[in-house]
Amino acid sequence: MNVKNYKTNRDSLSSSQPSSDTSDCGCNCDTAPRGDSIDMLVLDADGTDWMSKWNRLFKTFGIKYLRSPMFFQIDPADRDALLGYAYEKGREKELQALPGCAGKEISKHRKKKKLNSRGRFPGSGPDVDERDRKDYYTPSTSLFTAHCEEVIRRYGLGPDMLRQERVVDISYDELSTFEDAEHDSVISDDASTEGRKIFCVKTDAGLRYANIVILAVGPGNAPSIPSLPGLPLPTPHEGYTHAMQIKQFPPAHVAAKIKARRSTNMLVVGGGLTSVQLADLAIKRGVNKVHLLMRGPLKVKYFDVDLDWVGKFRNFNQAAFWSADTDEERAEMIAKARNGGSVTPRYRKILDTHVASGRIELHTHTTLDSVSWDLDTKTWVDVTVSTGVPIPPVDYIVFATGIQSNITSIPFLDTLRRQHPIEYVGGLPCLTDDLMWDDGVPLFVTGRLAGLRLGPGAPNLVGARIGAERIAWNVEDELKKLGKLKKWDRRDSGYEGHSADEEYESYASARANRFAGLLGVGAATTAPISGNTLLAPFNTIHHSNSFSASRVSLVPNSPLSAFRANSTSLSSVPVITTTVYGTMPKVAADANQNLHSPVVHAETASEL
Secondary structure, eight states: OOEEETTTOSOSSOOOOOOTTSOTTSSOOOOOOOSSOEEEEEEOTTOSSTTHHHHHHHHHHTOOBOSSOTTOOSOSSOTTHHHHHHHHTTOGGGEEEOTTTTTOSOOHHHHHHHHHTTSSOOSOOOOSOGGGGGGSEEEBHHHHHHHHHHHHHHTTOOGGGEEOOOEEEEEEEEGGGGTTOTTTOEEESOSOOTTOEEEEEEETTEEEEESEEEEOOTTOSOOOOOOOTTOOSSSOBTTEEEGGGOSSSSOHHHHHHHHTTOOOEEEEEOSSHHHHHHHHHHHHTTOSEEEEEOSSOOOBOSSSSOGGGTSTTTHHHHHHHHTOSSHHHHHHHHHHHHOSOOBOHHHHHHHHHHHHHTSEEEEOSOOEEEEEEETTTTEEEEEEETTOOOOOOBSEEEEOOOOOOOGGGOGGGHHHHHHSOOOEETTEEOOOTTSEEETTEEEEEOGGGGHHHHOTTTTSHHHHHHHHHHHHHHHHHHHHHTTOOOOOOHHHHTOOOOHHHHHHHHHHHTSSOHHHHHHHHHHTTTSOOOTTTTOOOEEEEEOOOSSSOEEEEEOTTOOOOOOBOOSSSOOBOOSOOEEEEEOBTHHHHHHHHSTTOEEEEEOOGGGO
């Protein structure tokens, strides 16, 4: 099926013709041609590069190391790819150890022993498996970024598939519904389209059409700023901001006072890692004193979730999660595992140092009651808190209060929710086990909004990885249902690959007996491994309205059909189209890595 604009009869979003050296998506990807391909387009409201918002916020916050361990990374082919990359490039010194982390998770044997002993071992005790200590390092921001760039290059996820557009509406209806659109009327040159449904994605640049959409927008909602007496709305305001909306830190009027060596005070509201990072950064950049308000206690954890949801033995908790009888049960497990904001032991030490020096005043179990902005002095006066502790005039307020996920309040999903209503629990959609909106509605969701299916780690890199793998294979299944996806065969592609390539591919993918594959690999020691062996052309459509840009990336190896559309008028919508929201290349890489599967990843604010 090929859908064209009936006025122009051409593809307004044209791409170059595929050749033996390029993928069918039109990008200059050095990938081997495949029988079928999928055109992917990624829509990101924050920029035209992968991870635009991720990189901007890490730079703004001055974050030098990630919070996630080494095995939380985006390469779909190798669990230890980031560790291997660090050693390959001689950058192992950029790995920061997590002292006291390895040795804290509880093995299955110890859990059984603890249960049988009826409480004789009240503490978790040391970990029984020191062999995993190598996993408990965190990479530097620059190392992780370089590794992501390597994955992008290796899997051919070129910037030509990215568009900086903000999605404003998504609808899913029969193709005939869009034939009479005022400016984007479409006709099909395929007669077998009766009853066929497609997505119409409206952006700030026009209309785009797709057969499959992948939503990877992180929380999806706007940042949460509490409603307070005296706090002017709406934002932006020169006196306060949300952490996710920071453009300059400290702001210009505070920086001017610092330069003039005048006294400055800042108020940071929030109990998570971001609040402590910003308080530390403010001190380093010259702010005299920071008041840090937390509505609860200061919680210290290595990761956003408890260690037994992260470590080697996390399958025990995941099994309990997936076997829960109701989504209400799962929502409770998510809330308990994440348990609000927390800081790492390393930043706890930094915070203690600033508190001891008097540069930071920590207020736990405290909420902000009211404020008043003095336009003449450009300060907040009459700042009152729940404990009654006096707060001096403040130059700037930063709300590091996170983002509440509630899919019912995401504007661009209003039409889809009305057309295809589903149930929600705790603001999260009750998706199918395939991470699809509903049976018959091929809109896939990953990241935090898929928490009821992915578990407590859904907002983090581990959730992105699991979601990407599941979506990649299910997208292939959906394409097969359309009858437009066939298994790629090297013999049909004109690609003259080495026989050793097939052996390496068979072994690495574990599609056959790995021992037999290993014998084949060993027997062909002189044959080089082709960089194109596991790659194939692809294209997708993606959009992001949240912290992590979302986008859809399909693996080059995935012979999916493509869609092309014009930002102002529909140009062409081939049989298979994928739309993704978000900006980390995990999903794209997974799609590239699996022989016929697409991948999507959403970066998360929790890394901050």
